[in-house]
Amino acid sequence: MIEFLRNALSRVDADYADIRHEKMFETAIAFDGKDLSQASTSSTDGYVVRVLKNGGFASGVFTRAEDAQKVLGMVMENAKLTGRNLSEPIRLAPIAATKAIFKPELHEDPRKVSFAEKLELTRQANLIPFSHPAVATTRTAYNEIIREKCFVSNEGSEIQEELVTVSLGGRITARDGNLVQEIVVVSGGGNGFQSVRNQEQNFADRTRIAVDLLKAEPVSGGVYNCILNPGMAAVFTHEAFGHSSEADCIESHPAMREKMQIGAKLGSDKLSITDDATIPGLVGFYRFDDEGVRVRRTELLKNGVLVGRLHSRRTAAEFGEPLSGHSIAEDYRYPPIIRMGTIFIEPGRFVIKIRDCMTLKLVFRPGSAFD
Numbered sequence: 001m002i003e004f005l006r007n008a009l010s011r012v013d014a015d016y017a018d019i020r021h022e023k024m025f026e027t028a029i030a031f032d033g034k035d036l037s038q039a040s041t042s043s044t045d046g047y048v049v050r051v052l053k054n055g056g057f058a059s060g061v062f063t064r065a066e067d068a069q070k071v072l073g074m075v076m077e078n079a080k081l082t083g084r085n086l087s088e089p090i091r092l093a094p095i096a097a098t099k100a101i102f103k104p105e106l107h108e109d110p111r112k113v114s115f116a117e118k119l120e121l122t123r124q125a126n127l128i129p130f131s132h133p134a135v136a137t138t139r140t141a142y143n144e145i146i147r148e149k150c151f152v153s154n155e156g157s158e159i160q161e162e163l164v165t166v167s168l169g170g171r172i173t174a175r176d177g178n179l180v181q182e183i184v185v186v187s188g189g190g191n192g193f194q195s196v197r198n199q200e201q202n203f204a205d206r207t208r209i210a211v212d213l214l215k216a217e218p219v220s221g222g223v224y225n226c227i228l229n230p231g232m233a234a235v236f237t238h239e240a241f242g243h244s245s246e247a248d249c250i251e252s253h254p255a256m257r258e259k260m261q262i263g264a265k266l267g268s269d270k271l272s273i274t275d276d277a278t279i280p281g282l283v284g285f286y287r288f289d290d291e292g293v294r295v296r297r298t299e300l301l302k303n304g305v306l307v308g309r310l311h312s313r314r315t316a317a318e319f320g321e322p323l324s325g326h327s328i329a330e331d332y333r334y335p336p337i338i339r340m341g342t343i344f345i346e347p348g349r350f351v352i353k354i355r356d357c358m359t360l361k362l363v364f365r366p367g368s369a370f371d
Contacts, residue, residue: 002160005152008049008068014076016052016092018153019068020290021045022332027110027144029119030170031126033137039119046332048290051075055089056082057314059335093316093323095293097156102287105280106192110144110166113193118142121196122168128203129172134211136175142196143167143188147331149290157292165189165283168196172203174210181213186231191281237273237345241266245275245300245308246326246338247315260306262321267304270348274299275310275326277341284342288325291336295325300343312338 005019023045030038046063049072058078062071083089110118119142126140144166151159167188174181185206189195243249250256260266276297277284288294291313298308311319312327315338327336 001150002152002158004065004068005150006158008072009152009154011069012051012072012076012154014051014053014079014154016154017050017072018151018157018292019047019049019072020152020329020332021047021150022329023148024331025111025144025146027115027118028141029122029143030139030141031122032139034126034130036119036123038141039115041115044332047071048329048332048335049075050335051079052090052092053079054083055086056080056084057090058082061333061335090314091317092313093311095155095157095291095313095323097153098288098292098294099156099158100288101160103162104164104190104285106164107194108192108197110164110193111146118144125168125199125203126170128200129207129210132174132207132211134174134176134214135172135207136180137173138170140170140185141168151288151290151292153292159288159292161286161288163190163286164192166193166196167283168199172207172210174207174214176214179214181210181216183207183210183213188283189281190283190285195281233345234343237343238340241273241301242275242340242343245310245343246340247309247311247319247321248338251315251318260309262306262308264306265304266306267301269303271301271304272299272346272348273301273343274346275324275341275343277326279342282342284340286328286341289327289336290329291327293323293325293327295341298324298326310338310340312336 001021005021009017009019025043027041028038046061048059048061050059053076056079058075060071060075122140122142126138129135129138147163149161169186172183172185183206185203187196187199187202244260250260274297277286277295278297279285286295298310300308310326311321311324313323316323326338326341328339329336
């Protein structure tokens with residue numbers, strides 16, 4: 001495949017060009033209540049090309065190898081046309097050419113586990129909540145995605161990377177009359193099938209929480225000392241801060257660029273936030289982004305001060321800031337955009353004030369991560 005991609009680019013007279021091929025294999029099993037609602041496997045593949053020419057940048061997608069030159073020609077013309085209408089030419093931050101092959105370490109490759117075993121594992125996990133009469137229904141799903149990516153650029157980069165993620169989880173719904181409580185159960189990661197084995201206690205514990213919540217007293221407004229669930233801390237971090245750290249989300253908003261200047265004081269002296277997609281085993285783990293840039297651990301907030309943000313090659317040049325390796329495509333149908341890898345709050349003790357509600361004293365433990 002690398003040879004095919006290299007040959008395709010060799011015919012392109014561009015200031016910069018890259019092409020990515022991806023094969024994606026998916027397995028999906030789901031139960032709604034006690035009924036099997038999905039059981040499928042699929043495989044797809046496709047190509048994404050990007051061209052920078054005369055200051056204009058364009059991309060295209062195709063699925064048939066024989067369409068490569070046709071699509072590259074169309075993308076080249078689109079790039080030229082785009083460049084004519086820009087007040088400033090698009091620039092890409094420079095990188096060194098990289099040649100690499102990367103496969104993650106897996107604790108049991110899911111490709112070596114039969115579909116029948118995956119189905120039975122999901123079925124048994126789904127049955128656990130129904131041992132309690134207060135459980136009204138469930139939604140339990142097994143998902144497996146395997147991505148085999150090849151990337152070539154006319155700068156000399158040639159990268160092959162394989163990503164494997166599996167998950168087993170869903171929702172448990174308990175009911176007492178008109179009162180309904182719902183709990184999410186999650187397991188899995190990027191380090192193999194072992195991460196979804198032996199989840200019986202996890203499902204039993206989450207079932208007990210859903211049932212116990214039926215008797216929980218409503219919270220009254222006031223000041224409380226609390227330990228925030230690491231998963232919720234991660235969601236708050238991801239939504240309230242993380243997206244504003246993606247450079248393409250703020251680049252065309254002057255007010256946000258003013259607020260999110262490097263060196264701005266945005267939080268408590270004890271609040272530090274990091275994005276680290278280099279941590280093996282997590283869903284957000286990868287080695288190279290889809291521009292061929294090696295991902296690095298990126299401090300975003302240090303003691304309440306903004307010290308970094310997430311970049312593509314284009315936004316790194318636009319902002320005049322270091323590359324982070326966070327330009328990621330959802331799959332082969334899309335060009336890459338800036339996305340978080342694994343974002344988390346560094347461990348510490350501090351107080352966060354939630355306006356018009358209550359004050360929470362939060363204790364963050366290691367491992368409060370969100371992919």
